[in-house]
Amino acid sequence: MVPLARRYLFSDRIRLAIAAGGVTIAVLLIVLVQALYQGLIDQVGELAEAAPSDLWVMQAGTPDPGHGASILPNSVLSDLQEVPGVAAAQPLIGRAVQVGSARFGFVMAVPEGPFQEETIQAFGARSSPGRGQVILSDVLAKDIGAGRGEAVLIGATSFEVVEVSSALVGSFGGNAFVNAQDAEQLFGEPEAFSFALVAVSPEADPEEVAAAIEAQIPGTNALTPERFAEVLRQELEEGFLPIIAVLIGLSFVVGLAVIALTIYTSTVERTRDYGVLKAVGASQGQLFAVVVRQSMVVALVGYALGSGVGLVVGKLLQDAVPQFTLLFRWEDFAFVLAAALVMSAVAAIVPIRRVARIDPAVVFRA
Amino acid sequence: MNDSQGAGQPQDDVILDATGLTKVFGSGAGAVRAVNGVDLAVRRGEIVLIMGPSGSGKTTLLTMIGGLLKPTSGSVHINGLDITAMKESALPQVRRHYVGFIFQSFNMLEPLSAVENVEVALNLAGRGGREARAKAERLLEDLGMGHRLRFKPNDLSGGEKQRVSIARALANDPKLILADEPTANLDSKHGYEVVLLLRDIAKKQGRTVVIVSHDHRIREVADRVLWLEDGRFKEIGRLERDPNCGMAIEGERGHALTHEGQTYYFCSAGCRREFEETLSSKQADGESTSR
Numbered sequence A: 001m002v003p004l005a006r007r008y009l010f011s012d013r014i015r016l017a018i019a020a021g022g023v024t025i026a027v028l029l030i031v032l033v034q035a036l037y038q039g040l041i042d043q044v045g046e047l048a049e050a051a052p053s054d055l056w057v058m059q060a061g062t063p064d065p066g067h068g069a070s071i072l073p074n075s076v077l078s079d080l081q082e083v084p085g086v087a088a089a090q091p092l093i094g095r096a097v098q099v100g101s102a103r104f105g106f107v108m109a110v111p112e113g114p115f116q117e118e119t120i121q122a123f124g125a126r127s128s129p130g131r132g133q134v135i136l137s138d139v140l141a142k143d144i145g146a147g148r149g150e151a152v153l154i155g156a157t158s159f160e161v162v163e164v165s166s167a168l169v170g171s172f173g174g175n176a177f178v179n180a181q182d183a184e185q186l187f188g189e190p191e192a193f194s195f196a197l198v199a200v201s202p203e204a205d206p207e208e209v210a211a212a213i214e215a216q217i218p219g220t221n222a223l224t225p226e227r228f229a230e231v232l233r234q235e236l237e238e239g240f241l242p243i244i245a246v247l248i249g250l251s252f253v254v255g256l257a258v259i260a261l262t263i264y265t266s267t268v269e270r271t272r273d274y275g276v277l278k279a280v281g282a283s284q285g286q287l288f289a290v291v292v293r294q295s296m297v298v299a300l301v302g303y304a305l306g307s308g309v310g311l312v313v314g315k316l317l318q319d320a321v322p323q324f325t326l327l328f329r330w331e332d333f334a335f336v337l338a339a340a341l342v343m344s345a346v347a348a349i350v351p352i353r354r355v356a357r358i359d360p361a362v363v364f365r366a
Numbered sequence B: 001m002n003d004s005q006g007a008g009q010p011q012d013d014v015i016l017d018a019t020g021l022t023k024v025f026g027s028g029a030g031a032v033r034a035v036n037g038v039d040l041a042v043r044r045g046e047i048v049l050i051m052g053p054s055g056s057g058k059t060t061l062l063t064m065i066g067g068l069l070k071p072t073s074g075s076v077h078i079n080g081l082d083i084t085a086m087k088e089s090a091l092p093q094v095r096r097h098y099v100g101f102i103f104q105s106f107n108m109l110e111p112l113s114a115v116e117n118v119e120v121a122l123n124l125a126g127r128g129g130r131e132a133r134a135k136a137e138r139l140l141e142d143l144g145m146g147h148r149l150r151f152k153p154n155d156l157s158g159g160e161k162q163r164v165s166i167a168r169a170l171a172n173d174p175k176l177i178l179a180d181e182p183t184a185n186l187d188s189k190h191g192y193e194v195v196l197l198l199r200d201i202a203k204k205q206g207r208t209v210v211i212v213s214h215d216h217r218i219r220e221v222a223d224r225v226l227w228l229e230d231g232r233f234k235e236i237g238r239l240e241r242d243p244n245c246g247m248a249i250e251g252e253r254g255h256a257l258t259h260e261g262q263t264y265y266f267c268s269a270g271c272r273r274e275f276e277e278t279l280s281s282k283q284a285d286g287e288s289t290s291r
């Protein structure tokens, strides 16, 4: 078979390059926006999922630590012991507060409790810092320009940076770890903590225990780590999804327009050739296939280039701006592939209508 | 040469049969009756040459015969098949298997090589793979184009392009070949080669050939010459050749010039003027101008 579509497409390489380039940029945008978004979604739940416990208990109505600070009185710890199925409860202090010059970081501390060490390590610190010391996440340190051994202001108190760590978990990497007593003073809540990490006894069902906690201790919410992560992600999704949809939609339209324009101008230029093919006996369907194939090749080349460049640019972006976590998922690439194919199909409509109307008698005009 | 119009042959030998063929472009006051009630029957192996002035409807007639244009009224039967009664969607099938077109401007598909230009016609008729490629190569070799198979149309001469387009027209073994001014874009040597090819296509391969042309040499190979004027076949007058441009013209209607006892006919006043100028310059050189 003579590869008509390919011959026509490759007969004008500049046009092909422009078309494929346009689709590449559209695909690149979609891929990056998706990866950034998925990275955010992934990260926002990271802290919740990292807990070495079966349940998170927090002040009712404050599931998002970035928005409302959870404050629980110490009495909740003993109340928890009364709830059937609760094996142990480890307090955790954590709150968004100003760190350094002008930025809010999530400052955490793990007070004494049944699994203090395990909790400290689960959130990425090797051990609790001493009084007046702080461990900064590398992202936060870079952001406020503080290095090891330097002093940094948290709220109004000065702390010495003892470690800059890339291992601290959660809150977009903008974390600081301090001593529990410092944290109590810092937040001015000496007889209180933020969260209780609850381990349930082996035979108990975490969901049932959570329901029992909420029933027995008024003013608390108890969530499994997965559920807590989900709540955090949902909140982010509600805020970001419309923006993401608009960005992806616009990229889609740009890609579509580029393909449509290219294939359309090419069919206009080739009017006579399509007329010749009709005279030689091509059916409308055969000619449509020639047009659709061209538009599909453009879309697929753009998809391949856009995805490849997206992966590379994503890597570079990640290195340059560490607070961006990009997450590339195969299902997102499948989505973009589907989008590219839809683009090519829609882009072919106008050129196809044009080809359909070509009068084969044009071929007799000299 | 036989200028009579009647077929006078058994009906089953008639490959092309058009009756009352009419095409009106536009409507109302601006309507153009390009073809007006034409009857034409052409037998197997017969070559019919249609001549006539510009704008007389020759191309329009040819496109209707080939199933590229719906007539306003009248019918066309090809090999007994009424193509005017067919749905639009059935016509590609007819063009593929029954009709081959040859054009004045060759109409090569530029991005394809010579052999691909032929092969594509086979592909469209559902024949692919090595078989189609081999057949395309054979057709081109038969037309003396074996050494140009992979050439792009851009690198072929006019005569070579026309041979490729003839091979393409023959690809699906059509019974009817329709050619519109097949020699007009060629020099006289290559034009004549095409004339001989068309003769062989009719006489050796037994196809029906309808040619629209002003080329006098086609008269030598044509079984019949028809004169189309204002969309109708006219009783053919004595055909003369314009000595300036070479076009066929009807003697009585042309612009005549009598010189040294010889009458010349011209397609237009312009051609006559040019011819007069050559005559006078030759006379100035003291040469004889008699033929």
Ligand SMILES: Nc1ncnc2c1ncn2[C@@H]1O[C@H](COP(=O)(O)OP(=O)(O)OP(=O)(O)O)[C@@H](O)[C@H]1O
Residues within 6 Å of the ligand: B025, B026, B032, B033, B034, B052, B053, B054, B055, B056, B057, B058, B059, B060, B061
């Ligand atoms: N698509 C069209 N729409 C309107 N008028 C048309 C169309 N095609 C042809 N005509 C008119 O029909 C008449 C016959 O045209 P046609 O092309 O058949 O002439 P022709 O005999 O082939 O002329 P030539 O020798 O110059 O090629 C002309 O007056 C032309 O202007």
Ligand SMILES: [Mg+2]
Residues within 6 Å of the ligand: B058, B059, B060, B180
């Ligand atoms: Mg014409």
